[in-house]
Amino acid sequence: MTADLVLAETTDGVRTLTLNNPERRNAWSIAMEERYFGLLEEADRDPSVRAIVVTGSAEGKTFCPGLDMQRLSAQSTASDKLDVSARRPQTFPLRIRKPMIAAINGACAGVGLMQALNCDVRFAARDAKFTTAYARRGLPAEYGSSWLLPRLIGVEHALDLLLSGRVVDADEAKTLGLVSRVTEPADVLTEARAYAADLAANCSPRSMAAIRRQVYGDLSRRFDESMAHTLMMMADFSQAPDFTEGVASFAEKRPAAFPDLDPAFDVPGDHEYR
Numbered sequence: 124m125t126a127d128l129v130l131a132e133t134t135d136g137v138r139t140l141t142l143n144n145p146e147r148r149n150a151w152s153i154a155m156e157e158r159y160f161g162l163l164e165e166a167d168r169d170p171s172v173r174a175i176v177v178t179g180s181a182e183g184k185t186f187c188p189g190l191d192m193q194r195l196s197a198q199s200t201a202s203d204k205l206d207v208s209a210r211r212p213q214t215f216p217l218r219i220r221k222p223m224i225a226a227i228n229g230a231c232a233g234v235g236l237m238q239a240l241n242c243d244v245r246f247a248a249r250d251a252k253f254t255t256a257y258a259r260r261g262l263p264a265e266y267g268s269s270w271l272l273p274r275l276i277g278v279e280h281a282l283d284l285l286l287s288g289r290v291v292d293a294d295e296a297k298t299l300g301l302v303s304r305v306t307e308p309a310d311v312l313t314e315a316r317a318y319a320a321d322l323a324a325n326c327s328p329r330s331m332a333a334i335r336r337q338v339y340g341d342l343s344r345r346f347d348e349s350m351a352h353t354l355m356m357m358a359d360f361s362q363a364p365d366f367t368e369g370v371a372s373f374a375e376k377r378p379a380a381f382p383d384l385d386p387a388f389d390v391p392g393d394h395e396y397r
Contacts, residue, residue, distance in 0.1 A: 128155040130180070131162050136173035136323030137316055138166045138221075141180050142187050149183035150191035151234045153210070159238075160215050167219045170383035173323035173331075175219070176315050177242055178226035186227045187235025189256060213266035216241040217339050220332035220384065222322055226315035227293075227302065232256045237266040240275060243335065244318065245302040247293040248311040253301060259288040274342050276300040327365040328384035336390040356390065 130141040140162055142149045166172045179186040213234060216223060225242035232254045239245055255272075257264055264272075264285045272281035276299050284291065284299075293305045306314050322331065333356055341349045360366055365381050372379035 125154050125158055128152070129158045129162055131166075133172060134316075135320050136171065137176055137319040138162075138169070138172040138174070139176045139178065139312075139316065140166075141178055143180040143183070145180050145182035145184075147183075147191055148185045148230070149179040149187045149235075151187055151189060151238075152191050156210065160211055163216055163219050167221055168386045170386060172221060173326075173328050173384070174319035175221050175223045176226055176312070176319050177223060177238065178312050178315070179228050181228065183229070185229035185235075186225075186231040186251065187238060188230045189233025189235050213237050214241060214271070220335065220388070221328070222319070222331050222335060224315045224319045225302075226312045227251045228308065228311050233260075234266050237268055237271070240268075240271055240301070244304075246304040246306055246311050246315040246318070247296060247302040248308040249293050249305055250308050251293045251296070251311075253291040253293075253296050254288055255284050256288050258286055325379060327369060327379070327381045329360070329363060329365045329381070329388065330369075332384060332388065333360070333390045 128142075128144055130143050132139050140159065142151075142155065142159070144150055144152070144155060163175070166175050214237075216238070222244075223242040225239040225245040227239055227245060227247040228251065229248065230252050231239050231247075232252075233256045236253060236255060255264070255268060257268075263269075268285065269281075272285065275281075276284075280299050283289075291299070291301070293302065296302045297305050304314065337349075337353070337356075340352070344352070368379055368381055
């Protein structure tokens with residue numbers, strides 16, 4: 124049954140991963156986490172996958188409302204501390220080389236919110252709701268949210284959401300920068316897939332892998348370090364077939380035919396997100 128907790132399908136170079144625990148409204152669990160991260164690794168290694176879309180099952184009527192409350196209730200009465208030493212960090216998706224698009228089809232809270240924020244572009248259904256929730260559960264800012272949120276939406280907005288744990292609707296989420304697109308509920312997955320399919324068809328997988336690593340890596344680099352790293356990559360990329368094809372397709376006024384991403388490819392000089 125663990126395999127059913129996250130579903131996977133691939134169309135036109137886009138791997139869609141669906142959080143699928145409708146009886147618990149797609150609530151997060153260790154089993155779901157292991158399955159989801161494992162599928163992300165598979166997609167990262169699969170040359171036929173050029174972009175990834177993440178959504179929640181429609182039957183669950185949510186994206187992911189956070190950690191399963193049954194588990195939270197059990198942990199609150201346990202005498203032992205929660206052991207997370209054997210788990211991969213919740214920011215693990217930032218290590219993936221393929222672009223990740225979130226199709227947020229409903230409630231998105233706690234660890235579920237972090238999985239959406241770990242995606243590069245976020246589409247939200249107009250009726251979706253967002254909350255960090257931690258302060259209202261007696262918890263600190265978890266899962267890397269205190270690192271990622273200020274970098275995405277600024278310190279004041281991050282503190283507002285983390286301190287209050289208040290619920291934010293899709294339109295306010297767009298204003299804050301939590302999401303970049305708001306769609307009608309019936310269209311959110313279709314539009315996210317269409318965006319991902321455009322990336323898969325027209326953008327260099329090698330370039331997208333490098334850009335993803337650049338952006339997240341540069342959040343912790345000085346400007347001069349970023350420039351030095353960029354110059355190193357430009358020298359490497361200028362000798363690569365993707366650049367040759369990108370220039371040729373532009374000159375010849377035709378769609379580019381970029382090669383698949385080599386499973387062994389790593390961004391030159393970058394080891395921060397391995």
